Amino acid sequence: MSRRNARMSIRGTRWPRHVAAWGVAVLAVTAAPQWAMAQRPASPSAQPPSTEQRLRQQQDTLDKLRRERSDLEARMSQLQRSARSLSDEVNNLEAQRQTTRRLVAALDQQLETINEEVIKAGAGLVRAEQELEGKRNALQRRMVEIYKRGSLYDVEAMLSAQSFAGLVARYKYLHELALNDRNLVRRVEGLRDQIITQRMLLVRLQDEVGRNRQEKDREARRLAQLETRSQRNLTAVQLTAQRTRERLQQLSRDESRIANAISTLETARRRAEMSPNARPATPSTIRTSDLGRLDWPVDGTIIYRFGRVINPNNTTTRWNGIGISASTGTSVKSISAGEVVLADNVGTYGPTVIVQHGGGDYSVYGSLQNIAVRRGQQVTKGQLIGTVGATDPELPPHLHFEIRPKGRAIDPLEYLRAKR
Structure with missing residues (x-):
């Protein structure tokens, strides 16, 4: 309507x-x-x-x-x-x-x-x-x-x-x-x-x-x-x-140089002992009874140990000795009497001294600031042989120390006196 x-x-x-x-x-x-x-309103579920x-x-x-x-x-x-x-x-x-x-x-x-x-x-x-x-x-x-x-x-x-x-x-x-x-x-x-x-x-x-x-x-x-x-x-x-690879390669070459030098000395020593006119063999001044009793060559803390070590950058280093941290210029002493058979600069080892203790036993002191002995010199136990240096740019000042009975590298801590 x-x-x-x-x-x-x-x-x-x-x-x-x-x-x-x-x-x-x-x-x-x-x-x-x-x-x-x-x-x-519309259903909320549909919105x-x-x-x-x-x-x-x-x-x-x-x-x-x-x-x-x-x-x-x-x-x-x-x-x-x-x-x-x-x-x-x-x-x-x-x-x-x-x-x-x-x-x-x-x-x-x-x-x-x-x-x-x-x-x-x-x-x-x-x-x-x-x-x-x-x-x-x-x-x-x-x-x-x-x-x-x-x-x-x-x-x-x-x-x-x-x-x-x-x-x-x-x-x-x-x-x-x-x-x-x-x-x-x-x-x-x-x-x-x-x-x-x-x-x-x-x-x-x-x-x-x-x-x-x-x-x-x-x-x-x-x-x-x-x-x-x-x-x-x-x-x-x-x-x-790249630097690490080069350094490890150089370190390997230097270790081989040390090992070859000791091997050559051992060969000469044994040949001399076997000759008809050879003098009686000189006994080693490092004895089995010295295990765990030898004085430290320098007072300090360990920054790397013997054997294979994984570095922070995931590289691997094989150490034939230990690194003992100490201030630059700290005195380094011989652990036992013997004869200096090497006193020279050895690449990444820096200034290095090797002491033969008789019977084919050797001690190695590397990364020195200076050397206080000469080749052929007789040294006594505790005698000054050099001072701590800083030859490795990737490590703090320290002493690289090795003990090689019969020319074979072992863990030096087995011979050194335990620290309290």
Whole structure:
């Protein structure tokens, strides 16, 4: 029924008040479920993750990466405070670089998410403002119509119905009209709140964009620094590895030189003992009873031991003696009487003295600063034969000391007096 026909049909008829009330109640009950169904929100499980949830997940990822990098930096500090190898630092820097690269990638992803939300929020704000403008205009027109119609129009329309069916139609029409007006007002209020929320979201997202870009710039600078440090340390590792290989090769050659010298002396000694006119063999001044009783050639601490040693840079060194740390210039004394058979500079061993103690037993004193004896000289137990030096650039000042019974290198600690 059109609005004009409805007005004409209700004129001239007056219905009791309880009938009118009954009609209004029926219309209200009929319309309420439809309005409630229209206003029911969608199921939460069907909604995609919100902006807050996505940003929170990405922020959790960033925090996790920051903690991982902090652990790596703490590990680097420990490496720098302790005896370490450059390869460990290179590995740590590489791990930091990879973590920082992942952090930058996560910041990029977060920035992309924020920019998407900015675009959505901006488009939603524009749509909401346009819709609000239209709804405000419609609401203004309705208010003008209501004002022009007067406050008694609805009463007149209801009381002038000519039949019950006309009354129901009039009530239904007026009820729907009121619902539309109320929904229009609520929509205007909702749009106004939505615009305020969207504007606040835009401000917050723009702040997030600014912070994200600043942090990304910081992380990009950090990444560049890490790459520079990593490359510098890698170069240092390569140079150190090359020097170490060369040093180990030289050390092996020098050890062979010492061993060959002692072997030559042993061969000559045995040949002399076997000759028809040989004098009685000179007994060794180092006896089995001296095990664990000989005085130390220099007082100090051991920096490397006899045998195979794994260095901090993962290289292996085979030591035929021990390294006894002591200050440069500290006196070095012979552990027993004997004859100096070598007093010369021997490559990585530096200035070196070899004393033959008779019976094919020898003691070796290397890495000296200077030599106080000469070849062929007889020395007594405890006699000064030189001073501690620092001939190895990778080690502190120390004495390299060996004992070779019958020319074979053994652990000198077996003969030296145990320290308390």
